[in-house]
Amino acid sequence: MHNIAASPRRVATFASVTALATALFSAFPAHAQTQATIGRTLETSVEGSIERPEAREGAPNILVWMLDDTGFGQLGCYGGLVDTPNIDRVARRGLRYSNYHATPICSASRASFLTGRNSHEVHIGGHSAMSIGFPGQDALVPRGAGTIAENLRQSGYLTYAVGKWDHLPPTDASAAGPFTYWPSGQGFDQFYGFLSYDANNFAPLLWDGHSSVALDEDPAYHLSSDMANRAIAEIEARQAKGPKRPPFFMYWATGAVHSPHHAPDEWLEKYRGKFDEGWDVARERILARQKELGLVPANTQLPPHPEGMPAWTDLSETQQRVYARAMEAFAAQLAHADFEFGRMLDALEASGELDNTIVVVTSDNGASGEGAVEGTFSEFMMANGRFASVEQNEMFLDEWGRAGSYPLYPVGWAVAGDTPFRYYKQTAHEGGIRVPLIISWPAGIGDEGGIRDQYAHISDVMPTLLEAAQVAPAETVNGTSQAPISGTSFAYSFEDPSADTRKSVQYYEMYGNRAVWADGWKAVVPHRLRTWDFSLQPPISDDEWQLYYLPDDPNELNDLAAAEPAKLEEMKARFDAEAMKYNVFPLTNTGGAQALMSQRVSKALRDRDGEYRYSGILDRIPESLAPPVSTHSYTATFTVDPTSGDNGTLFAVGGRFGGVGLYMRDGVPVFAQRYMDTRLQTLEASRAIKGPAVIGLEFDRTSPTTASVRMEIDGKEVASGNLSGILSVYVFSSNETFDIGRDNGTVVIDDVPSPFPFEGKIGETEFKVAVDE
Template sequence: MTGRNTRRPGLAHARRRIAQTTGILGALAVSGLCALSAPPVLAQDTAQNNAQAPRVPQSVGLTAADSGAPVWPEQTRAPAGAPNVLLILTDDVGFGTTSTFGGPVPTPTFDALAQQGLRYNQFNTTALCSPTRASLLTGRNPHNVNVGNVTNIPTGYEGYTSNIPDSAGTVARILSDGGFATAMFGKSHLTPEWEMGPAGPFDRWPTGLGFDHFYGFLSADTNQFAPNLVEDRRHIDYPRDDPDYILDHDLADKAIAWIDREKATTPDKPFFMYYAPGTAHTPHQAPKEWLEKFRGKFDMGWDKLREQTFARQKRMGVIPANAQLTPRPEGLPAWDSLSADKKRLYTRLIEAYAAAIAYSDHEIGRIVDALKASGEYDNTLIIFIQGDNGSSAEGGPNGTLFEQSMINRYDEPLDYMLSRIDEIGGPNLYNHFPAGFAWGMDSPFQWYKQVASHFGGVRNGLVMSWPKGITHDGRMREQFHYVTDIAPTILEATGIAAPASIDGVEQKPLDGISMAYTFDKADAPGERHTQVFEMMENMGIYHDGWWAGTSPSRAAWDVARNIKTDVMARNWELYDLTSDYSQSKDLAKAKPEKLRAMQGLFWAEAAKNHILPIHDFSEGAQGRPTATGGATHFVYRSPMTHIVESAAPPTIGKSWRIAADVELPQTPAQGVLVTQGGRFGGYAFYLENGRPVFHYNAIGERQYRIASSEALSPGEHDIVARFAADSNERGGPGTLTISVDGREVAQGRIEATMFGWVSHTEGFDVGSDTITPVADTYTIENSTFTGTFKTITFDVSDPE
């Protein structure tokens, strides 16, 4: 994309340059400095114009004046007065969570922006992370850009492959071509998993999607205290020498520094910043002093929490006066029915969630303050979307200490969870609150994240602020809008049109519409008339104030389980949103003809938007690309780190053998030979005081250590770890044997292995460990192998 910010010269300009070049080359030839034969086009032009063309006497030197005025390539400039744009997107924050929309979590930065700008109470997302982010940046429906589900679980059907096409250029790319500086900070979650390795390809990394600079993480989530960081196109380590390090603070620091640098070096150039901190997706972590702020704040439980939030929403005018509070869904217990131990655990989990959101709001406030101090605030359009979907119920009925437990079908024992209650919100856990609080944080709506058929999954709070362009009138904006509408709004505000083509590729039309018509007219009729929704087989359709959607067929926490549903036999619900803001009165039986019409519209829109076939993500996953191309034999001849899961040896449901040809030092050898994952699940083969050790961390209490009692002598050795799986069952047990120079030195059982991913947050490393250790018997700082190895081979096979 070299030179994409430089406009191509016009035809007259090109001809002028050719004429100048001809004169210069001719003079050089005459002076004997070079021998030339003109290109055919130049020779023809010279012959036709020979009578008129002046000759340069040999005795006269060529001056700058003789060649005409200097002509520089024209630099692209943004339209005069175009605003900066700060686009903020948080993660998994339900509509009824923040104080700005009547919720229990204080968010003063979000509040202040709303008080100076506009609030929208009918803004909708897609019900899941990657699809919302793809639609936000491209202005197209998620299935139209092949992101019908999160990038972690794509399928081979059009609309679901996770490959954003070149025909869907992002708003970042359009603004960059239009003269803006562009940067992304935080969570991307837009790169296909098989393209996330250090070798790329980088087309769908943020820097390939139009961002000049990226600092953050590529996947769904990361540890706030030890993040898996990427800067531009390379993995980097977080600053381990800072005992108070936490990602949200780091992101704000980096964002402020980037703005300062851009404005210091190119003061007339506006910027587009996409700030997506990843909070409050699990893990819910925050500094200790912020965790303490919320002790006891949720002791009332989820039932009363919703009632209190609903009352505040009414008083604030966040929801209409006639809105109804929807009842607790079947399957979620009443708070008063829980034991004292469960209440104590569950409230501690939701306190960490609230602390994470409040702390993130504080850090975003630092960015806003920096804009004010620099004088850029008044002409900065701030678009703040609180959540990329509804609050998440993926913690299940009891919540989890580790998100990885849900992914790997591990039910954490309640006693074990209680034994670690004081660690919740800190660096050693990857905690998530129970489903009841997800429903509680989505007041007044039904359901939660994943459920695109109901507002609990797709309704999110939106605030826009632009002092120079939007006059605050204190009135709620109640027009129905969708996440695709953000990109066209930005383009209209900046005065830059969506191009017909980018790099010669014809662009798909935008599905979104600009929301700028709402800026100065609170009562303007809504301009979005129809919108189709589908996520995880939950289907919905909006049309001119009516909504039809399917009843959810499985629990959000069962995402890792294959549950087949008959799409055509699903139960549908019908709502009149003109009188029923919260979808509280199902009219399906009362108005069957209207329901049939809405269903017909859904299927028509689904066909048009590449949603069909509607399927579970386990269907169509066969043949999914991998960086390794299905290899079963891997050879490593030098240390390497941050190899993503799809480029690592595929061990799940397999037997495998690791063989290390090493030379050990005179002192007892230490350090990692091979590891994958970290504190929250994975395995490590390493030496401890000269003794070979294999540790399998299957999450929580499920820790398996097999170690030799003999320290190895200095010199050359062949060290082998062989895992014989009992069967090809994913997550199943097996026997691990360690041998040295052909002699068995240790053997033991591993009673559970990983079912879903070994690690979606930490990579595969050779010769050291990165980010967090798999076992607590070594540290990252002392994980580097102190010997040398010629080769480490890793072979994967089906169980015998």
């Protein structure tokens, strides 16, 4: 651990640097506890004291805003063109870090942030949704890697997680658990949020603790507002303790600004026309602002466009119109989330707690290029290997950013958002990993508005915050001895802007894209730059390393690999050493991980002979646990009794951006197929059901774009037809679930409200999925 240089403000807060160091290096003394004297009766007994862990007097609150997919150049205080007055307010009261790095993707970064260890070290080297059976990628965070929440809780803090929680095995994300890797199993007293890599901001599937949340029907609902409401309520609930409120750790992880880029209409209108000049002008304006702010050297130049990214002036008028609208939605979502964050700051200020709250604002990776060249009106098109054309996107122009879209901007805006660095999320170049970090703490940091350029990594934040809070790392968590924290505290930088970087080496790896940094040098591999195309599997053996010296070349423009072959070999050896140490091997592509997952699905199907049986109403089953009807042929039977009501959902998976379902309307069974381009095709039975019956369904997938459907009632055919459209080849959705008796989230069929519950009774439901040969 590192000492923090004293300042007049810090002396008042910490008492002395020596006291801080002592608190960090030694275990906390046991509470002075009076032992009870036990007699036969109360009259002959003496009561002992009841002692529980309490935070030290003056311990700071800690509020973390974990932004999603936010590049280095997207916040106002980092030169960005989006209004973020509340984030900027935090920056004015604190420090901005210009040389801070995350991992290239959300799951890995969040696991690293919370545990203070490297992502592969805690078994989430890629995304947990693509977990595979190797130590660095099985998504099972070791019990010996207790989180910052658990460490703080053992020292008397209340701990809250609000928002996104996606670094857990996808098969655990149901009410059946297990809950080991949910927030409750990772040190958090309270959780309110979603268990997926994104959420529909107008219709999210949320959990409160381990219970599903039924949202009120509110046309003005937006997830960012809901998250702020919950955070404020949790903070204010501490009033019940009286004037001595326990300190809190709040992990506020918004869906913003991961796709879908959703925002309320008034915020969308605020940004109309703001980006008509295009991304090339935007890059120049952002870089000029960054130079004025002192965030980058005055001689910094813009890197060239990545291959396939057109110049704005080469675009057609239609492309410019659509692309500008896509950026408007992103900006509106970020600005709206900043507004809601401001409400939280106001609540802390009103209670007198803001000055002694460590406020951290950061991002999990760089801006996302996963919208591909054209952007997409629906992220799930990309997730299924389909890329929207500008003509398809134009059809959704009026709905872009509203409930009728699930959009993500084109890669050109990600490049602009990562100014002045190269590339974007999923890559190991600086654009994918160098992100904003703001830390404010008026009661403990004296240099308000300062900039720090020490090299830091997302695994370093946990030990930094523990040091600032004077909390010694716990030796055991839940009875498990703790492994060393591999992150390096950078609290030394709080009061000394010229302090030398104390970190010596840091690796990066994400599905073949990899790098290693050491003492200013960086070796990096541009392995897979079309990050939106999961089908690409370039041979790792063909990779060529690049070499940069970042103090002179922060955005990797001058490749020194040919000029410095000995240094390159030294750096490659460093990468291999770190990779062996932290579970990075074996290297694979996303396609390779998906192939292993498909093999597991096939094996699981064979093991159960393709049969899935359920009884009654059941909902919130993630696709990873559900019958794989998004990718396979199947038959299904539904035992129903509509005598007490003949409308509602019999089963559904997915929603309005891709899915399938069987519904009843006035007793008539209706099959609905929602293609990945959001087009709907239905098949209606020829007669209604008046009493108990068995409905049979047969779905025969003949290609990725064709299928046939046949429906029976009590063994007699009542409908048949052919389907033609863009079918799912992977999953329908990251967050819409498999439901029986209701359709949570968005509804597959048109013109009915969610969850459209079945009014009658549902007995046995059985699916028989075709087993892979």
